[in-house]
Amino acid sequence: xxxxxxxxxxxxxxxxxxxxxxxxxxxxxxxxxxxxxxxxxxxxxxxxxxxxxxxxxxxxxxxxxxxxxxxxxxxxxxxxxxxxxxxxxxxxxxxxxxxxxxxxxxxxxxxxxxxxxxxxxxxxxxxxxxxxxxxxxxxxxxxxxxxxxxxxxxxxxxxxxxxxxxxxxxxxxxxxxxxxxxxxxxxxxxxxxxxxxxxxxxxxxxxxxx
Amino acid sequence: xxxxxxxxxxxxxxxxxxxxxxxxxxxxxxxxxxxxxxxxxxxxxxxxxxxxxxxxxxxxxxxxxxxxxxxxxxxxxxxxxxxxxxxxxxxxxxxxxxxxxxxxxxxxxxxxxxxxxxxxxxxxxxxxxxxxxxxxxxxxxxxxxxxxxxxxxxxxxxxxxxxxxxxxxxxxxxxxxxxxxxxxxxxxxxxxxxxxxxxxxxxxxxxxxxxxxxxxxxxxxxxxxxxxxxxxxxxxxxxxxxxxxxxxxxxxxxxxxxxxxxxxxxxxxxxxxxxxxxxxxxxxxxxxxxxxxxxxxxxxxxxxxxxxxxxxxxxxxxxxxxxxxxxxxxxxx
Numbered sequence: 001x002x003x004x005x006x007x008x009x010x011x012x013x014x015x016x017x018x019x020x021x022x023x024x025x026x027x028x029x030x031x032x033x034x035x036x037x038x039x040x041x042x043x044x045x046x047x048x049x050x051x052x053x054x055x056x057x058x059x060x061x062x063x064x065x066x067x068x069x070x071x072x073x074x075x076x077x078x079x080x081x082x083x084x085x086x087x088x089x090x091x092x093x094x095x096x097x098x099x100x101x102x103x104x105x106x107x108x109x110x111x112x113x114x115x116x117x118x119x120x121x122x123x124x125x126x127x128x129x130x131x132x133x134x135x136x137x138x139x140x141x142x143x144x145x146x147x148x149x150x151x152x153x154x155x156x157x158x159x160x161x162x163x164x165x166x167x168x169x170x171x172x173x174x175x176x177x178x179x180x181x182x183x184x185x186x187x188x189x190x191x192x193x194x195x196x197x198x199x200x201x202x203x204x205x206x207x208x209x210x
Numbered sequence: 211x212x213x214x215x216x217x218x219x220x221x222x223x224x225x226x227x228x229x230x231x232x233x234x235x236x237x238x239x240x241x242x243x244x245x246x247x248x249x250x251x252x253x254x255x256x257x258x259x260x261x262x263x264x265x266x267x268x269x270x271x272x273x274x275x276x277x278x279x280x281x282x283x284x285x286x287x288x289x290x291x292x293x294x295x296x297x298x299x300x301x302x303x304x305x306x307x308x309x310x311x312x313x314x315x316x317x318x319x320x321x322x323x324x325x326x327x328x329x330x331x332x333x334x335x336x337x338x339x340x341x342x343x344x345x346x347x348x349x350x351x352x353x354x355x356x357x358x359x360x361x362x363x364x365x366x367x368x369x370x371x372x373x374x375x376x377x378x379x380x381x382x383x384x385x386x387x388x389x390x391x392x393x394x395x396x397x398x399x400x401x402x403x404x405x406x407x408x409x410x411x412x413x414x415x416x417x418x419x420x421x422x423x424x425x426x427x428x429x430x431x432x433x434x435x436x437x438x439x440x441x442x443x444x445x446x447x448x449x450x451x452x453x454x455x456x457x458x459x460x461x462x463x464x465x466x467x468x469x470x471x472x473x474x475x476x477x478x479x480x481x482x483x484x485x486x487x488x489x490x491x492x493x494x495x496x497x498x499x500x501x502x503x504x505x506x507x508x509x510x511x512x513x514x515x516x517x518x519x520x521x522x523x524x525x526x527x528x529x530x531x532x533x534x535x536x537x538x539x540x541x542x543x
Contacts, residue, residue, distance in 0.1 A: 101253075102253040121238040124238045124239060124241050124242055127242060127246060128241060128242065128243075128246075131242075131243065131245075131246050139246075139249070143246065143249050143250040143253065144253055146250045147250050147251075147253035147254055148253075150250075150254065150258060150261070150262060151254070151258055153261070154261065155261050155264045155265055158261065158262070158265055159265055159266070162237050162238070162239040163236075163237035163238065163239070164235060164237045164239065164265055164266050164269075165235060165237075165266070166266075167235065167266040167267050
């Protein structure tokens with residue numbers, strides 16, 4: 001590992017850094033990881049870690065997940081070109097409008113994500129890790145997998161699958177006021193009609209059509 | 211089991227307390243931040259989203275987030291007008307700016323022949339009521355033929371619409387009286403769509419010349435007009451007049467697989483100088499003779515045409531790039 005010290009000073013292409021996970025494991029990361037993880041990239045820009053060569057602490061991530069994320073990035077290092085470098089928020093806005101597909105997970109990614117779907121709970125861990133590290137491709141694969149799990153199931157099956165207790169969604173919750181992103185309030189008329197609806201019957205989507 | 215002996219009042223009360231009760235959710239899925247759940251829900255279609263909204267309080271709040279309802283796409287399955295009406299009444303959102311609906315496709319079922327869904331006045335009314343801020347409307351496989359509630363359907367739509375896409379739709383045909391047209395708005399109604407920028411009749415073979423002649427009155431500010439595969443559209447004076455009336459605004463024109471000919475294109479090239487996009491693929495009456503005219507459209511960026519014509523266009527365009535004067539001469543013709 002001593003040789004790495006010299007390499008970092010060279011600052012040439014296969015740059016490696018060290019990161020440490022929540023449970024104290026230390027991993028070497030290279031360009032493939034740094035380029036795909038916006039969080040790490042920003043960290044390296046802000047902190048001048050190259051000098052003291054201490055492992056970057058990633059307190060939120062378990063060693064197994066960090067390892068998986070590194071493997072994922074190594075495999076995907078070459079399709080970086082196809083992912084637009086969306087630095088600006090406009091870009092995010094735009095793809096919110098595009099039809100989203102979740103049936104386009106590649107074979108490798110499917111195999112990759114399988115290791116997390118078998119063991120309950122770890123799928124959420126890897127998504128959280130992807131979210132924290134801000135690795136767009138990994139986050140997308142994880143989220144698509146969950147979306148595919150929800151697809152085609154009725155509400156009871158979904159509750160069972162994710163271990164959600166029955167918790168009546170209640171009234172008037174689907175109003176713009178309560179939404180995560182919205183800042184505007186108003187539309188009280190809307191609220192009342194929806195309240196009426198939900199009062200009439202517990203929301204059962206099966207009744208949506210006829 | 212213990213609920214058996216409850217009075218109606220007690221049961222209602224029990225339901226209410228159940229609704230107010232805070233259920234501690236310890237499922238692993240609740241570790242995910244709300245933004246991530248929102249991201250996951252973006253992959254669901256509307257009916258899956260509604261199921262997600264019925265799971266629990268937290269999911270309901272996210273599933274009905276404005277972000278997910280800006281665009282309502284119901285084209286993943288065909289719906290009858292009745293189903294659509296039910297949906298619109300129940301899920302009315304002022305946040306929605308884009309709505310896509312799919313009528314039942316024409317064909318046969320076990321029992322009878324099915325016609326396209328009628329686009330009725332009540333349907334349009336309901337759209338207007340439920341989605342006040344709608345900007346883009348896509349309707350696939352609807353019929354605009356006369357219905358018993360006889361009205362100018364289009365005048366019931368929200369007035370602030372910016373684009374209407376009527377794809378594979380049926381339009382009223384010419385009658386002996388000649389006034390059976392859904393695009394014709396009576397003068398007394400004083401109705402027009404001032405903000406409409408995009409109008410598409412893609413794949414609607416029934417649309418006739420008569421129908422399009424009302425367009426300038428209905429939507430005077432069109433930027434894009436799509437008449438692709440409207441095979442009843444052919445060269446005529448009224449078509450040229452209609453198109454030319456858009457000389458100030460029109461930038462994109464789709465005339466793929468129509469029966470227009472060189473005369474129409476001549477008029478277009480003379481007047482519609484702002485065109486940036488022009489599609490004349492598979493127009494069998496268009497000849498290579500029209501290339502010099504096409505070259506006079508200075509702002510044109512994309513031309514879609516048959517290969518031979520396109521090659522001639524590119525060649526001529528390259529040639530005339532430095533000899534602007536000559537092109538003018540050809541234009542005057």
